[in-house]
Amino acid sequence: DQQVKQNSPSLSVQEGRISILNCDYTNSMFDYFLWYKKYPAEGPTFLISISSIKDKNEDGRFTVFLNKSAKHLSLHIVPSQPGDSAVYFCAASDSGGGADGLTFGKGTHLIIQP
Amino acid sequence: DGGITQSPKYLFRKEGQNVTLSCEQNLNHDAMYWYRQDPGQGLRLIYYSQIVNDFQKGDIAEGYSVSREKKESFPLTVTSAQKNPTAFYLCASSPDSNQPQHFGDGTRLSIL
Numbered sequence: 001d002q003q004v005k006q007n008s009p010s011l012s013v014q015e016g017r018i019s020i021l022n023c024d025y026t027n028s029m030f031d032y033f034l035w036y037k038k039y040p041a042e043g044p045t046f047l048i049s050i051s052s053i054k055d056k057n058e059d060g061r062f063t064v065f066l067n068k069s070a071k072h073l074s075l076h077i078v079p080s081q082p083g084d085s086a087v088y089f090c091a092a093s094d095s096g097g098g099a100d101g102l103t104f105g106k107g108t109h110l111i112i113q114p
Numbered sequence: 115d116g117g118i119t120q121s122p123k124y125l126f127r128k129e130g131q132n133v134t135l136s137c138e139q140n141l142n143h144d145a146m147y148w149y150r151q152d153p154g155q156g157l158r159l160i161y162y163s164q165i166v167n168d169f170q171k172g173d174i175a176e177g178y179s180v181s182r183e184k185k186e187s188f189p190l191t192v193t194s195a196q197k198n199p200t201a202f203y204l205c206a207s208s209p210d211s212n213q214p215q216h217f218g219d220g221t222r223l224s225i226l
Contacts, residue, residue: 004156034214043118043204043217044157089156099164099208101147101172102215104156
């Protein structure tokens with residue numbers, strides 16, 4: 001049973017527009033959420049995180065929104081750039097910052113069109 | 115440069131042989147993790163270690179073993195008991211439980 005779901009395997013967005021990647025979770029014990037970006041044949045790179053005590057966290061072009069009642073989070077990238085083309089993974093933890101490991105979604109392949 | 119080093123990048127082994135994947139970090143991080151990624155799938159936790167000489171099973175530990183004799187090293191052995199070992203293996207570390215994990219560049223294991 002998947003506890004972290006990314007229902008869109010791929011997403012195509014025009015350069016300069018907003019990219020919105022979505023993630024749903026089922027485990028109400030999750031209290032820390034992260035987004036990672038991954039290029040082929042490389043390890044994931046940490047992008048941004050959010051604790052369950054917040055509903056928004058912003059870092060430059062990246063903003064993560066958390067809706068605890070809906071068990072939903074989203075990553076907004078604005079404006080989208082060609083270098084943003086990658087697979088984005090949503091991850092969650094029920095042990096603070098992830099001490100006992102993270103639970104990952106299957107990823108969304110973001111394609112930025114010129 | 116500080117970071118996490120996984121070696122080798124590609125590894126081929128015959129069926130029935132044990133194989134050990136290396137993970138070294140010079141970040142002075144206490145916690146280290148091993149994940150496995152299959153095509154079209156997310157990462158799944160194999161083993162993790164929060165401190166030297168201690169480690170815990172993750173979600174898919176069967177057929178794998180680890181050791182944590184040194185803070186900077188967390189090798190993963192894929193044993194012959196692992197029924198489908200061909201995958202992309204990722205090692206990660208974090209300084210403490212409230213910091214995000216940082217990943218190495220992975221080892222792609224293929225069983226011939």
